[in-house]
Amino acid sequence: MAVNLSYREYFKEDALPLMWCAGCGNGILLRAITDSLADLEIPPHQVVVSTGIGCWGKADDYMTTHAFHGSHGRALAFGTGIKLGNPDLHVIALMGDGDALAIGGNHFIHAARRNIDITAIISNNFTYGMTGGQYSPTTPLSSKTTTSPIGVAEPAFDVCGLAEECGANYVARSTVYHVTQLKRLITAAIKKKGFNVVEAINTCPTHFGRRNVPGDTVEMMNYIKEMTVAKSRYEKMDDEEKAKYLVTGELVNKERPDFLSVYREINPAASESGRGEGK
Amino acid sequence: MNKTDQSVKINIDESLCKRCGFCIEYCNTKVYEADQDGLPLVKNLDNCTKCRLCELRCPDFAVKVEVENNE
Amino acid sequence: MSRPEGVQLMEGNHACAWGAIDAGARFYAGYPITPSSEIAEVCARELPAYGGTYIQMEDEIGSMAAIVGASLSGKKTFTATSGPGFSLMQENLGVGIYQEVPCVVVNIQRVGPATGLATQPAQADVMQARWGTHGDHPIIAISPASVQEMYYFTIRAFNLAERFRTPVILLGDQVVGQTYENITLPDPDSLELIERKKPVVAPEDFLPYQADENLVPPMAAYGDKHIVHASSTCHCETGYSNFKYGTNRQLLTRLKNKIYNYTDEIVEVEHFGPEDADVTLISFGCSSRVCKYVIGEAEKEGIKVNLLRLITIWPFPDQEVQKALAKVGAAVVAEMNQGQVIHEVNRVNTTNTPVHLASGIDGELIRPEIVMNSIKEAVK
Numbered sequence: 001m002a003v004n005l006s007y008r009e010y011f012k013e014d015a016l017p018l019m020w021c022a023g024c025g026n027g028i029l030l031r032a033i034t035d036s037l038a039d040l041e042i043p044p045h046q047v048v049v050s051t052g053i054g055c056w057g058k059a060d061d062y063m064t065t066h067a068f069h070g071s072h073g074r075a076l077a078f079g080t081g082i083k084l085g086n087p088d089l090h091v092i093a094l095m096g097d098g099d100a101l102a103i104g105g106n107h108f109i110h111a112a113r114r115n116i117d118i119t120a121i122i123s124n125n126f127t128y129g130m131t132g133g134q135y136s137p138t139t140p141l142s143s144k145t146t147t148s149p150i151g152v153a154e155p156a157f158d159v160c161g162l163a164e165e166c167g168a169n170y171v172a173r174s175t176v177y178h179v180t181q182l183k184r185l186i187t188a189a190i191k192k193k194g195f196n197v198v199e200a201i202n203t204c205p206t207h208f209g210r211r212n213v214p215g216d217t218v219e220m221m222n223y224i225k226e227m228t229v230a231k232s233r234y235e236k237m238d239d240e241e242k243a244k245y246l247v248t249g250e251l252v253n254k255e256r257p258d259f260l261s262v263y264r265e266i267n268p269a270a271s272e273s274g275r276g277e278g279k
Numbered sequence: 280m281n282k283t284d285q286s287v288k289i290n291i292d293e294s295l296c297k298r299c300g301f302c303i304e305y306c307n308t309k310v311y312e313a314d315q316d317g318l319p320l321v322k323n324l325d326n327c328t329k330c331r332l333c334e335l336r337c338p339d340f341a342v343k344v345e346v347e348n349n350e
Numbered sequence: 351m352s353r354p355e356g357v358q359l360m361e362g363n364h365a366c367a368w369g370a371i372d373a374g375a376r377f378y379a380g381y382p383i384t385p386s387s388e389i390a391e392v393c394a395r396e397l398p399a400y401g402g403t404y405i406q407m408e409d410e411i412g413s414m415a416a417i418v419g420a421s422l423s424g425k426k427t428f429t430a431t432s433g434p435g436f437s438l439m440q441e442n443l444g445v446g447i448y449q450e451v452p453c454v455v456v457n458i459q460r461v462g463p464a465t466g467l468a469t470q471p472a473q474a475d476v477m478q479a480r481w482g483t484h485g486d487h488p489i490i491a492i493s494p495a496s497v498q499e500m501y502y503f504t505i506r507a508f509n510l511a512e513r514f515r516t517p518v519i520l521l522g523d524q525v526v527g528q529t530y531e532n533i534t535l536p537d538p539d540s541l542e543l544i545e546r547k548k549p550v551v552a553p554e555d556f557l558p559y560q561a562d563e564n565l566v567p568p569m570a571a572y573g574d575k576h577i578v579h580a581s582s583t584c585h586c587e588t589g590y591s592n593f594k595y596g597t598n599r600q601l602l603t604r605l606k607n608k609i610y611n612y613t614d615e616i617v618e619v620e621h622f623g624p625e626d627a628d629v630t631l632i633s634f635g636c637s638s639r640v641c642k643y644v645i646g647e648a649e650k651e652g653i654k655v656n657l658l659r660l661i662t663i664w665p666f667p668d669q670e671v672q673k674a675l676a677k678v679g680a681a682v683v684a685e686m687n688q689g690q691v692i693h694e695v696n697r698v699n700t701t702n703t704p705v706h707l708a709s710g711i712d713g714e715l716i717r718p719e720i721v722m723n724s725i726k727e728a729v730k
Contacts, residue, residue: 011340015590018339022297027338035335045553048572050419060579061591066572068422069581069591070445074415077407078442081416084403085377085423086573110408177305179335217299260403267398 005041007034012062019058021129023205023217025176026056029123032179032200033092034063036187047090050079052099054130056123056202059094073104076111079118087260090190091117097124098136101157105137112166112195117258119189120197122159125204133207144211159199164252169194171252175201177225178248185250194258201228201246287329288345289321295341302333302342353396357534362500362527363430366456366520367392369504370428372538374545375454376402377427379416381409381435384469385524386458389430410438417453418446418517422580424571426508430456432524433466436475437482443517444483447605449580450559450567452511452546454504456520458527461713470713471524473635474687479519480664486602488609490616491519491664493635497531503661509544510616514609515566521663523686525636525715549576557587559601565608609665616662619670623656629728630674632695633684634660637716641684644721653729666694675703680728684708684721704728 011034020026037047047065051057053072060067066089070078075093083091100108100122111118127145128134135145135152138159142151163171170192172185182200189196201224203209209220231249234242257265264270289310298317308326311319311333319342327344334342353368354360360368367389370378378393394404402425407413410431417427431439436457446453459475461467475482479491490510494503504520511518549556549568553575561567567587570576579589584601586592609616620638623645631641638659648655658674660667675681675695681703683692689707696705708724710716 012590013340016340017295017297020338023299023301023338025338027340028336031335031337031340045575045577046573048423058591060581064577066577067579067581067589068419068572069579069583070415070418071441071582074411074442077412077415078419078445080405080407080412081377081379081419081421081427082423082572083419084405084416085420085425085427086571089423089573106408107412110412176338177336179332183335218301218304221301221304263398263403270398270401270403 005038007031007038010034010037010044010047010064012064015062018062020055021206023203023220024055025200025202026059026123028176028179029121029182029200029202030059030062032183032186033121035183036190039187040190042090042190046088047092048082050075050082050091050093052095052104054096054099054128055125056094056096057099073099073102074107075099076104076107076118076120080111080116083117084260087117091119092190093118093120095120095122097122097126097138097159098128101137101159101162109162109166112163112168112197114259115167115169115195115256117193117260118195120195121186122197122199123202124159124199125202125208127204127208129204129207133211143208145208160197160251163197167195167256168197168252169254169256169258170196172197172250173199173201173246173248175224175228175248176203177221181248188250194256285329285346285348287324287327288347289324289327290343290345291319291321292341292343293318295339297339299338301336301338305336306333353538355535357532359530360497360533361388361530362497362522363388363458364392365497365501365533366430366504366522366527367396368535369501370454370508371396371400372541373426373505373508374543375426375428375508376400377417377420377425378402378429379405379407379413379420379427380429380431381407381413383432383435385460385528386430386432386456389456410435411442414439414442414446414455418442418449418451421451421453422572422578424573426452426512428454428456430458432458432469433460433462433475436478440478440482441484444485444487445582446517447483447487447489448582450515450605451517451580452515453517454507454511454520455517456504456522459521459523467713469524471636471715472686472711472713473523473637474690475521476663476685476687476690479521486606488516488606489519489664490514490516490609491521492661493521493663494526495635495638495659496526497529498533500526501533501535505541505543512544512546513615514612515546515569516609521635523636553577558589559585560587561604561608565604565611613665616665617667617670618661619667620659620661621656622659624654625656627654627656627678628680629653629655629725630678630681631655631657631684631721632660632671632674632681632691633657634663634691637684637686637710640716640718640721644718644725647718647722648725653725655725660691663691668698671695672698672700675699675705676701678703680704680706682706682708682721682724682728684710684716684724686710686716
């Protein structure tokens with residue numbers, strides 16, 4: 001391996017075992033993120049993870065970087081303050097699907113619009129796992145959950161499409177099955193300035209899987225593997241076929257200037273570091 | 280370096296493993312077999328291609344693939 | 351615009367913004383709402399020149415979150431709002447209290463509930479300031495009654511926030527926020543400013559929630575080598591979540607005691623009028639100015655009245671109110687709500703002094719005759 005740092009620099013090994021269920025991919029995502037930070041050789045004290053509430057919101061318990069664990073849906077709003085308070089920081093918001101897109105949907109669309117320099121990593125397991133498996137804004141239409149026992153009547157958000165439409169600088173999708181792709185996309189997102197979104201399609205065998213996927217942990221993993229298709233293949237599909245899949249890979253990669261760059265350009269008096277103490 | 284110049288050790292931490300079966304299912308060269316409780320056992324270490332995907336895909340940090348360069 | 355100096359005719363909200371800037375605030379996040387928006391406008395215009403940042407968030411939930419986040423990154427931060435916005439801030443205000451994040455929340459109170467008599471004055475968020483966020487928690491709230499106090503009390507709010515490592519509420523109202531008065535702006539270098547304590551231990555020995563002798567943990571900033579783990583989940587000294595029996599009791603007790611053991615550093619009142627009186631008025635903020643006028647009117651009618659003005663609303667000035675009640679035959683609480691401070695007054699009323707309410711809920715500064723009528727009722 002070319003890099004000197006290990007994921008262990010960022011991962012709180014003494015907090016093991018992880019609290020997540022057997023077959024939940026949050027641990028895989030956590031490994032991908034900590035591996036990415038190691039590859040990028042960003043010192044832990046220059047990283048702040050801002051987590052929401054829910055299963056994935058517990059991720060900060062397993063990290064050695066600076067961390068903020070706040071209220072449900074607000075990881076990006078707290079993160080916006082964290083970033084603007086010290087623009088030198090790498091701020092990574094870790095959110096679930098309900099967290100980022102239902103209760104936190106307003107912050108999500110505005111963070112993308114203003115292109116605040118935050119990397120948002122969304123663990124999308126199509127359900128509210130922590131509260132017992134209710135339907136979320138990404139639950140596929142007609143899926144069964146504890147609050148849609150016959151089938152959910154609402155269509156799902158396309159997380160990446162939403163991020164793109166709202167102006168995100170970088171948008172990518174992978175799954176916890178496609179671990180090398182997942183790490184590559186997360187690394188690119190952290191490295192890039194601006195509001196960058198990685199949607200990690202995740203497994204929830206305990207709740208979503210139990211009601212919608214016959215079988216156990218492996219079948220749940222196969223389900224997300226089979227619901228996705230790489231961009232190169234996806235682009236060759238007709239619309240009818242495309243509708244059956246979620247496309248993975250790098251979906252948006254723009255060069256929009258981030259919020260603070262524009263703010264400083266418009267307000268030339270704002271100091272270079274934003275840390276001025278002038279009277 | 281050629282992969283054949285490397286030796287490999289695989290450690291499974293039984294206390295961390297939640298028996299999800301991912302390492303067993305997705306190993307292309309069938310290194311693992313499950314015991315009666317679903318715990319992965321390293322049965323065919325010689326088959327290991329050192330791709331480390333089992334380690335990266337383990338949700339519980341229970342699999343450690345240690346690759347050592349031979350002298 | 352450069353900083354105004356010396357004697358100035360100024361609006362209360364502008365004085366608040368300048369007080370914040372002079373106190374060292376370098377980050378403002380807010381959402382427009384009358385009658386507080388001028389605070390945002392001054393910050394948007396002035397903060398860049400001070401190396402600071404203004405951001406207009408998508409709502410007040412986000413505004414409160416952003417000031418908590420930026421404070422943890424090492425900045426002095428604040429927001430300003432009114433009625434509905436203050437309601438939206440409550441959840442993340444609790445996050446700030448629990449994570450011990452110094453910041454200032456300015457609430458320029460208006461009539462509610464709901465849209466109410468937008469955007470007329472009220473003082474009806476007293477209990478919301480105390481108990482608006484869920485769960486047990488202490489809070490500090492102070493109440494200015496003039497434009498000059500909007501300036502100085504904002505600075506005081508920042509000092510209290512930094513000293514006690516907690517959010518502080520500046521409980522203003524539409525009258526003090528949007529009144530123009532002559533004020534004197536001091537030389538900013540002459541101000542006594544309090545800064546949060548930084549850790550003195552090495553990064554590897556640092557525990558972000560290990561309190562010092564004052565029960566306040568020294569505070570590192572995000573980006574420092576001292577790693578900060580700030581959690582809204584029950585946490586131990588490491589900052590990491592902890593569900594062991596006793597941890598929550600220990601944390602909540604310390605959060606309460608770090609403020610309630612030091613009320614002598616926080617609680618301030620103003621005594622106005624004759625020392626011996628038939629009736630004591632108890633009031634705060636804009637209502638207290640009406641009370642000062644009414645004292646003269648009552649005197650003309652042969653009733654001796656004085657005023658105990660609460661500068662600190664929370665923690666409630668228990669002893670000061672208790673003493674004032676013990677000295678008189680009756681008391682009148684004048685407030686622009688249906689009776690909020692009066693409940694606290696009655697809580698500490700060990701002498702069973704009759705306490706009457708003068709309630710102004712008409713969307714304007716409480717009329718003198720409302721206070722006068724209550725005084726007359728009290729001396730009947």
